[in-house]
Amino acid sequence: MQKQFKNVVVASMAAAIILLAAMLGGAQAPAYRAPRTGDGKPNLNGIWQALNEANWDLQGHTAAQGPVAALGAAFSMPPSLGVVEGDEIPYLPAAVAKKKENQANWVKLDPEAKCYLPGVPRAAYLPYPFQIVQGPQNIMMAYQFAGAVRIINMGAPTKAPGDSWMGWSNGRWEGDTLVVDVTSLNDQTWLDRAGNFHSDALHVVERYTPRSADTLMYEATIEDSKVFSRPWKISMPLYRRVEKNARILEYKCVEFAEELLYGPLSKKP
Amino acid sequence: MSHRSLTLTVALALVTLVALLAQLPATAQTQSSAAKAPAGAKAWTPPRAPDGKPDLQGIWSDNTLTPLERPKGLGAKEFYTDQELAENSKKARDGNVGEEGELGAARPNAVRYDLELYGFDPSKLRYTSKRTSLIVGPEGVVPPMLPSARERNAEIAAKNKGHEFDSYLNRPLSERCILMGQEQIPMRPGANEGNLLQIVQGQGYVSLLHEIDHSTRVIPTDGRAHVPQNIRLWQGDSVGHWEGDTLVVDTTNFTNRTPFRGSSEKLHLIERFTRTADNTMVYQFTVEDPTTWAKPWTAEVTWTKTKGPVYEWACHEGNTMITTILRGARVADAEAAKKGK
Numbered sequence: 001m002q003k004q005f006k007n008v009v010v011a012s013m014a015a016a017i018i019l020l021a022a023m024l025g026g027a028q029a030p031a032y033r034a035p036r037t038g039d040g041k042p043n044l045n046g047i048w049q050a051l052n053e054a055n056w057d058l059q060g061h062t063a064a065q066g067p068v069a070a071l072g073a074a075f076s077m078p079p080s081l082g083v084v085e086g087d088e089i090p091y092l093p094a095a096v097a098k099k100k101e102n103q104a105n106w107v108k109l110d111p112e113a114k115c116y117l118p119g120v121p122r123a124a125y126l127p128y129p130f131q132i133v134q135g136p137q138n139i140m141m142a143y144q145f146a147g148a149v150r151i152i153n154m155g156a157p158t159k160a161p162g163d164s165w166m167g168w169s170n171g172r173w174e175g176d177t178l179v180v181d182v183t184s185l186n187d188q189t190w191l192d193r194a195g196n197f198h199s200d201a202l203h204v205v206e207r208y209t210p211r212s213a214d215t216l217m218y219e220a221t222i223e224d225s226k227v228f229s230r231p232w233k234i235s236m237p238l239y240r241r242v243e244k245n246a247r248i249l250e251y252k253c254v255e256f257a258e259e260l261l262y263g264p265l266s267k268k269p
Numbered sequence: 270m271s272h273r274s275l276t277l278t279v280a281l282a283l284v285t286l287v288a289l290l291a292q293l294p295a296t297a298q299t300q301s302s303a304a305k306a307p308a309g310a311k312a313w314t315p316p317r318a319p320d321g322k323p324d325l326q327g328i329w330s331d332n333t334l335t336p337l338e339r340p341k342g343l344g345a346k347e348f349y350t351d352q353e354l355a356e357n358s359k360k361a362r363d364g365n366v367g368e369e370g371e372l373g374a375a376r377p378n379a380v381r382y383d384l385e386l387y388g389f390d391p392s393k394l395r396y397t398s399k400r401t402s403l404i405v406g407p408e409g410v411v412p413p414m415l416p417s418a419r420e421r422n423a424e425i426a427a428k429n430k431g432h433e434f435d436s437y438l439n440r441p442l443s444e445r446c447i448l449m450g451q452e453q454i455p456m457r458p459g460a461n462e463g464n465l466l467q468i469v470q471g472q473g474y475v476s477l478l479h480e481i482d483h484s485t486r487v488i489p490t491d492g493r494a495h496v497p498q499n500i501r502l503w504q505g506d507s508v509g510h511w512e513g514d515t516l517v518v519d520t521t522n523f524t525n526r527t528p529f530r531g532s533s534e535k536l537h538l539i540e541r542f543t544r545t546a547d548n549t550m551v552y553q554f555t556v557e558d559p560t561t562w563a564k565p566w567t568a569e570v571t572w573t574k575t576k577g578p579v580y581e582w583a584c585h586e587g588n589t590m591i592t593t594i595l596r597g598a599r600v601a602d603a604e605a606a607k608k609g610k
Contacts (some may be wrong), residue, residue, distance in 0.1 A: 036321025037472065045471040059606050117483075117588045131487050133471035135326050136319060138478050140469040148480055149485045151467060151579065164581035188586070248487050250502045254447050254585045256439045265595035266436035267602065 027203060034176050036208035042176040042210055044132045044139075047241040047248060048219070050125035052079035055112075056203045057194035060087050060235055067107045083125075085233040089196060095227045102195025111189055114261060115253035117148045117165035119189025120182045120204050121220040121234065129241050131248045139171060139178070152180055163200055164195030178208040191222075199226040214240035282516040313515055315544040318470045322490070323514045325475060325542055328577040329466045329550055331458035331570050334361050334370040334394055334580070339402035339409030347409065363395045369401070370394075371458075376515040396603060403457075404568045405553075411566055414531055418561040422531045434598035439589050444591060446584035448503055448527060452484045455538055455554035457530070460571055466572070467579045475509060475516060480579045489519055495521050501534065503527055515540040532558045548574040 002139055012175040017105035034042035055063075067073040091099060102109055112118065128144040138151040152171040160168030160183060167185035171178055209218040216238045223231040334357070349357065361370040372394070404407040412421075424608075432439050437494045442448040444570065449455060451464075458464060490509040500506065506522040518540040525534040527566035528584040541553040552571040557565040 038321065045474070078442065117581075117583055121464070131474075131476075133469050133476040133487060136471050136472060138467075139324065140471075140478065140485075140487075142485050146481060146585075149483050151469070160580075161578060161580060165583050165586060166581055212566040230456055235504050235588060245496075246491075247489070247496070249496075249500075250504060252447055252451065252503055254445060258591075262437040262591050263596060265599060266438075266590060267434075267599070 022157070028131070032176075032211055035213075037136075039132070039136050041136070041173060042178070043134065044178060044208060044210065044216065045134045047131045047246045048216060048238040049129040049241055050127070050176075050236055051239050052083060052125065052236055053078050054083045054101050054125040054236060055122070055127055055192055056080065058082060058084050058196055059089065059194070059195075062259075083234045083236045088232070090232055092227060092229050095197075098184065099195050099197060102197055103192070105196075106193055106195055108195055109195070112193065113257065115146050115257040116188065118143070119165055119185055120150070120167050120169075121206060121222070122149055122189060122191055123150075123166070124206070124218055124220070124235060125233065125249045129246070129248060137207050142248055146249050146253050149253065152178075154183055157181070165189060165204075176210055180206040180208070182206065198222070198224045199225070201226045207250070209237075210228070216240075216243055291470075296472060303537075305372060313546055315546075320472050322470065323516070323544060324470065325468045325516060325544060325550065326470050327574050328467065328579060329572040330464045330575040331456060331466065331552065331572050332395075332464040333397040333458050333570065334358070334366070334372070335396055335398060335400050335403050335458075335570075336371040337457060337568065338402045338411060339404065343401050343409070345407040345409075346401055346408070347405070349396075349401055351399075354396055354399055358395060368505070370396075375481060396422060397573055400569065402565060402568075403570055406567065407571075411530060412562045412564055414561060415563060417529055418533070420596060421533065421560075432602075433596065437595065440594065441493060442527070444594075445481065446588050449482045449584065452479060452482045453527065453529060453569070454486075454504055454507075455540060455556065456552065456570075465508070465575070465577065465579050467577070478583055482584045483582050489515045490516065494518075498522065499558075505536070505538065512541075514543060518542070529556070531561055532556070533560045535560045550574075578600075 027262070034044070037043045039044070056077050057080065058115040061077070061080055063079040064077040066077060068071075068075055081145055106111060112122075112126070121143070121144050121154045123130065123141075126143070126145045130141055130143040133140040133142065137153075137155055139154060141150045141152065143149065150166045150169050152169040154171050158168075163184045163186040165186060165188065169182050171180045182204040185198075185202045185204070186199065187198065187202075190197050195264050200225050203223040205221045205223075208218075209217040209219075213219045217235065218238050219232050219233060219235040221233050222228070311522050315325075318324040318326065357366060357369050360366040361372060364372075366372060380450045402469070404410060429439055437445060446558070467478040467480075469476045469478070473488055473489060473491050474487055474547060476485065478485050483502070486504065486507050488507045488509045490511060492510045493508055495508055496502075496506045500522055501524045502522055505520040507518050507520045509516055509518040511517070518538075520538040520540070521536075522536050523532075529536060535558050537557040539555040539557070541551075543553070545551050545552045551569060552572055553567060553569045555565050555567040556562075
């Protein structure tokens, strides 16, 4: 009887140890570790693209007809559950009216239609690929849309010489995550086609975290005390363009925007 | 002059002097190596990027006084002596240089509100090599255009004649911020703005950001083929490979809307990037277009490493020129119509 009890105790202890080991093992299951570049940094080189509806509206929305009846279903708004944490953009009361006005006049006012440089964070989730070219001192992000480009300084942080469309980017590594601090953005860019906007007080902190060989997690914390009551966050995966012949091709969209911008000033035949 | 501004002036003069002195060894090196380059490149081993390839990264300026074509009267003389170079530099700084110096926007009659504000300080004008022209070889000039090419270009010009102000489509690409003069490849210098170029290297790619119009070429260096012939691009399709320590970039697939000195869509460019010293890169380009010139021609530009920063050049976003020009033309049309009645 005593021996039997002892056996049960031993068996239970063994089972507990196995269970505990399994639990610990589960908790310690190693997170994805990105391959390294020649200088030992996580290798983010590649051509990446968002695959979602964020550029239509960062927040959740139902499908809706597009602005050009002639294009019918070909250019209508696809539905989405949104990419904003908590699905709320915390506008200050005074800024709500401007957002609504932007949305109502979207086609006329959206800088995307005019082929203006898209700014940050919108550049990351425009429906076009972008390429990360990773050097040791500087990382270049080359976007297909409008040939936009950013240089991310990986050295000691530097100050912007002035405000610009694509802002001033200082980067650093936190483990496998590339953290980019973006300041000195002008107030001319939008966040999506729904008229979400910001001021020149915008401060964006982006996080690019490798999550598998062909996906990155993209997060952006958006802070702008002139427009929002608190910082807020968007997140989405970015996917590698794995086609063998994938390239960033020229998309000089100026010529696609000229009729919109200058057409009324052309000589009438 | 107040005490304070005098102090400031003296301080500025000192800073300038120090900056100039700091540049001296680099310039001297540039000249001696450029005279031999790219053959002289062998004597010096470039640092390596993390992927083991030569490290071309950094911010470079192609600013030089050397003109593209050799001044008339120099014949086959390809290089100046040190003394001749010093004399030409001085003349350029005094604003009385002839065709042996390309002053660009720093020339005295250039329309600028404030040359210094734009960084066109004449005392900074310099030659980065002893070459008499960027075009190499005994001729030193662009070969004569083929008669058929002259006809083609005359036809294009004639089509636009009398319609220059009809629409944005009739305006030059540079005015429309589609392709600015110096943005177009091959990259040509001038004592002008838009001289900065930043190179970043990633695995299997070299990326060139030309400050002018934030013009970026992400060039694959794995020896892949060009995109198919039916894909035509304003700046062509650039693919690269390494030949020893030299990056060789081959560009085809141009459009017929971007003539380079009268070229057609058959334009074929070969660019060669070779670092020859810590602060020097020799950029060589060969231009080939059998529908425009009877033979290819080659030029060589010596670049100098510089501090930067490279600014964002948002041309289209600030383009009020097209609107102003077309509006002016419509007002003129309306006035002409009124008078005609």
